Amino acid sequence: MIRVTIWNENYDERNGVKEVLAVHPDGIHNTLKEIIEEMDGVEVRTATLDQPDCGLSDEVLEQTDVLVWWSHKQHDQVPDELVQKIQEHVLKGMGFLPLHSSHYCKPLKALLGTTCDLAWRDDCYERLFCVKPGHPIAQGVPDCIEVGIDEMYSEPFDIAETDELIFVAWFDSGNVFRSGCTWTRGYGKIFYFQPGHETNSSYHNPAIRRIIQNGVRWLYNPKQRTTLGSPHVEVTLEEQRKQEK
Template sequence: MNILVWNEFRHEKENEVVSDIYPNGIHGAIAGFLEGEGHQVKTATLDEEEHGLTEDVLAETDVLLWWGHKAHDEVNDEIAEKVKQRVLDGMGLVVLHSAHFSKVFKKLMGTTCDLKWREADEKERLWVVDPSHPITEGLGQYIELEKEEMYGEHFDIPAPDELLFVSWFEGGEVFRSGATFRRGRGKIFYFRPGHETYPTYHNEEVQKVIQNGVKWAYNQGTPKHVYGNAQPLENISEK
């Protein structure tokens, strides 16, 4: 499987707390545990030419993981549209944490993707609400994170095809933290935890979810449909 991990790579350069937690960048940390699964993993960042998302790179990518936060508006509209089209054509997409506000995710959802948020070092408990799903395989009843950023409802997304996780936060809010969608021939998994100032991507259960999500999003030969005017398959009798 050819995997591409995309990250703005801005916080790590500007915030010592973040760089201490992720010395190789958030993308580097995620790529590291995915490489351990035996995949071919590459990374790309915002400040690279074409954001590292050239047509050749996208064409060879089976699953793209996207982390963004403070520079969504700096993503070129044409490149975001190319990524959207690749998803429609069958590339898997795993959208992480604050990438809910990315141009790519909003284009695919068709909504604002807005939500409530708060940074207060509070506990998060992600409850598994679909234990039969491949993405939740190998987990217990919940994942507990000692500190995370709060995201709260209402989350302005379309009704998910499948809801996998619901989070409870120490301050009282709840949130749909793991959801899947299908768009065209592509599969999309949104997974909420991953604020940059917490070591969330070093958590083995979070890593397990992302590993499972990549496997689920991988397109293994979904038929490519032909649209437009169609000739009949059978003889049509004259009336």
């Protein structure tokens, strides 16, 4: 069982932004929850910025195998203490999937050690090209995906050197972007994926949904270190859960 937590700042939804609610009537986190729940063998919960501990208490993080993250306007509202905890959990084996404007979230910047700055503009037509079709995240998706209208992100993209580049985006503005990137940090894996502006319908595209699902499964690490200070202590998640009981 892969335990997935979906985190959303939930700012526009709480403030009744009609353009966002028209696409995600129950919030972006619940749209993403629907996508993940289409998978077999997953357990999904949601968390939002306005909850106590930002919805990510120590207990929740301990019970999370893959953390999916969506943020846009409230990056700075995430406490540094929480960012450090997320970073430590990734180093111990938790998968991290920042989506769209989460390129600028504090946990990703901490893990990569870069600004994650990029160029952008609203509402351009996007095509997504798979440049590594043999990768598990690309399983079952076409070599070229017609994403449609989405927010344009463009190079230069200030990120650490990628382990793997899986998708490259082209926009009708003429811009290109490294749209699907992976990194390994400690025992944890990271997959950044660009489509998903809050007022566009990218998350209703079957190919985009499949990529997110593949990403969650790829990010899952069945083995985790019990502590950062004991590099030789390694247990399977099943063993760890038995110990906790």
